[in-house]
Amino acid sequence: MALLQISEPGMGTAPHEHRLAVGIDLGTTNSLVATVRNGISVVINDEEGRPLLPSVVHYDRGGCAQVGYGAQTLQSQDPHNTIVSVKRFMGRGLKDIEDIGRMPYHFVDAPGMVQIRAACGIRSPVEVSAEILKVLRARGEKALGGELVGAVITVPAYFDDAQRQATKDAAKLAGLNVLRLLNEPTAAAIAYGLDNAAEGIYAVYDLGGGTFDISILRLSQGVFEVLATAGDSALGGDDFDQRVFCWALEKSNLSFVTPHDMRNLLTRAREAKEALTEHGEARMTSVLMGGETIDLTLTGDIFTDITRTLVNKTLVPTRKALRDAGLTVEQVKGVVMVGGATRMPQIQRAVAEFFRQEPLNNLDPEKVVALGAAIQANLLAGNRGADDWLLLDVIPLSLGIETMGGLTEKIIPRNSTIPVARAQEFTTFKDGQAAMSIHVVQGERELVADCRSLARFELKGIPPMVAGAARVRVTFQVDADGLLSVTAQEKASGVEASVAVKPSYGLTDEQITGMLKDSYLHAKEDVHARALREQQVDGQRLLEATQSALEENGEALLSAEERAAIDEEMARLRAALQSDNLKAIKLAVDRLNHATVEFASRRMNASIRQALTGHRIDELAAIGDQPSTKADVNSAASSKP
Amino acid sequence: MALDFNQDFFELFGLQPRFQIDLAKLEQSYRDIQSRVHPDRFAHLSQAERRVSMQWATRANEAYQTLKRPLTRARYLLLLQGVHTQEETNTAMPAEFLMAQLEWREAIQDARSARDGHGLMHLETKLNRDLAEMHEELARLLDAEKNFPAAAETVRKLRFYEKLQHEIGEALESIET
Known part of the structure; x- marks a missing residue:
């Protein structure tokens, strides 16, 4: 295993390092x-x-x-x-x-x-x-x-x-x-x-x-x-091959072929389709396992004809x-x-x-x-x-939940810019209802049965109330990858019954780990060694990122005390990185992440304020006014066009 | 901090809380803010920074979407005044208005059954004219007269019109397939 490079504390790494x-x-x-x-x-x-x-x-x-x-x-x-x-x-x-x-x-x-x-x-x-x-x-x-x-x-x-x-x-x-x-x-x-x-x-x-x-x-x-x-x-293109394949079967009066012949013919179909891009017609020949011969000529006109519905389907x-x-x-x-x-x-x-x-x-x-x-x-x-x-970017399909009668209630409409979050309140249907079943679906149709079911979960422990009195707040969050997570909470009673779901088709982390182990049986690479290396790289990156954030505006945004707390967690992580202890590194990473939450949010606030200030300065400049202070000029210069 | 999650959407974009806003400026501010807070800027940074980034980008999107559309902008302005538009609960609309709605529905249905694309487009143009008129009314009620109860009623009406708009879209889609 290659040795991990660790720079001297406080020095950061080379600024021009290109990340692969x-x-x-x-x-x-x-x-x-x-x-x-x-x-x-x-x-x-x-x-x-x-x-x-x-x-x-x-x-x-x-x-x-x-x-x-x-x-x-x-x-x-x-x-x-x-x-x-x-x-x-x-x-x-x-x-x-x-x-x-x-x-x-x-x-x-x-x-x-x-x-x-x-x-x-x-x-x-x-x-x-x-x-x-x-x-x-x-x-x-x-x-x-x-x-x-x-x-x-x-x-x-x-x-x-x-x-x-x-x-x-x-x-x-x-x-x-x-x-x-x-x-x-x-x-x-x-x-x-x-x-x-x-x-x-x-x-x-x-x-x-x-x-x-x-x-x-x-x-x-x-x-x-x-x-x-x-x-x-x-x-997709596969469907065009399929059309040519069906046409070839029909022309050759064949109704059934073996899987082997099917593969073979689909390949010939694809080749014929591709040949048509350059030429006016393409010949398609093959001898099947049973001895039947296929010898056809696919013309551009025939191809246009048999694939017209597919082309229209894209419009x-x-x-x-x-x-x-x-x-x-x-x-x-x-x-x-x-x-x-x-x-x-x-x-x-x-x-x-x-x-x-x-x-x-x-x-x-x-x-x-x-x-x-x-x-x-x-x-x-x-x-x-x-x-x-x-x-x-946006999400392509609306996200919603099932309501009474198998109907979909859309919570986030399609084409919403991501990341996006939306909350909606629902209530109980019966007196004393203690649980609520939440069914998350994706799609545009009104009936739940016509949409894709993403997840089902139960919110339990709703205290006894008359029908309609409970207030269950369901929050959908879609991240920048377009992936959804859902939380639900009963509000009226003050009881925290909150649950986070990952849609059920997704593999659990344990399943992935299991598959990973299986694959390493073949690959001869040690799972633990890989996990350790990943964690070390992760820890090192976090140190670098924190270091550069501190250099940028640690002084302006943190009190001496707050700064000391972050420095302490950084030292802890640095020490952990010297060891081969996976758990210790992970713990130190989590602690440092936790310690920098407030700093991260102040940094963001400062950045947004700068965006607004910069903007106002732009406008002033546009009407011929002099920028008032040096600091404002700087922020204007650094604001994005 | 002066700048935080309690700040209203207008402040976030450096705009006056009015119905009539400079959409170009809204867009420019939105882009300025997103280019600073978007998760793509923080993908290589710490978990803490990535989380803050997602929260802010989500909020900027919500704020922009709310202010961009006249209906949601009006509803939000009223909310800032403590006036709820009660679109789900208050369904007491003038009889005349409801009659007009029925006529709209019928016209859309008829055009849909007849697969009359031109008819639907014509209805859409007419609807857009009506919508523009209602937006002007909202500008008057919210910005000049500050008549919030009347504005709330206009918002409720606008909601009906947006549903019609949606229906026309669906009808057009159905006759194309």
């Missing part, structure tokens, strides 16, 4: 990892110079996972154990998956999320995704020459809470520190916007392998503000997003195309026709999401020179 961070596009079909090098966002290639990692995982009997091109070649040979498009199963139950009959896997119904039985045992989609992420993490660490501070992982904007939580769990399982879950179209907008110094209203049309997103953003003075987002988390959310943003097609200045599937001429034409302008294709639609994610990862890791832009 990556952006990861965890795609349905392909995944990528990118990073910012010398101020430029670049995709990290594999050893053979290939940028993409096919999102395919093959398990052998021993439980060894092979990921990427190698796994792809095993697809038709061993379809049951070769998992493709696992993203479609993330955070989904068995009943959510539409074309389940056409997939070669042995699905296992599990609470919250479906699982897959492979040769080596049962695997959750979270574990399968973690295998992909592990390869990308290793690729990043190798290229950058060190351990990563963290990663930004992208998710479709239209992913619900269950799908987001599953993605975050997969990253945790892969040993990645998730700096942020970032919406894919937003990531693309960042890459595009910063590259082109774009200003105005932009639409991002993102058709990936298995998901479709449309986001409407306003770009102005370095602020990326998402106005609305909509989409379909089960619509419905597009209209919805525009309406939610309160905008018309004429107000959209540019349309950024994202995702390999947007290469299809049919899509390009449909989008051009809808927006009455040629879409923008100047960044590689397959790389742009990873590039944007890397730019945000660089910012979040705290690297200098990366802080001159701001991202304001």
